[in-house]
Amino acid sequence: MDDRLERVIRQQLRKAGKQFEEAKRAYAEGRDDPEGDAAGAARFDLPTDESGRARIVCRRHAERRTVPVDAEGRPACFESGHPDCEGCAEDVRDGVVETW
DSSP, X not given: OOHHHHHHHHXXXXXXXXXXXXXXXXXXXXXXXXXXXXXXXHHTTOOBOTTSOEEEEETTTTEEEEEOBOTTXXXXXXXXXXXXXXXXXXXXXXXOOOBO
């Protein structure tokens, strides 16, 4: 198979995979909260402080933090592309993030 054709096919497969995962996540969020009225730490059933910020343990810096969490399960300290931050956001959405 021609190298260029193989590269194009791989790129299209990756793109389709990303779109599938995005659609799957959106479907799950819509199913869990059809009205879209729950937000932040309450949506993901996280312990909070008196200001409504989630009490989580940061994977990246190994420290306790109180941070707001957006509707997509990303803490305010989230840095896109960083493996620890990506894992933390996944754990928040899955309900297995370490809290205090």
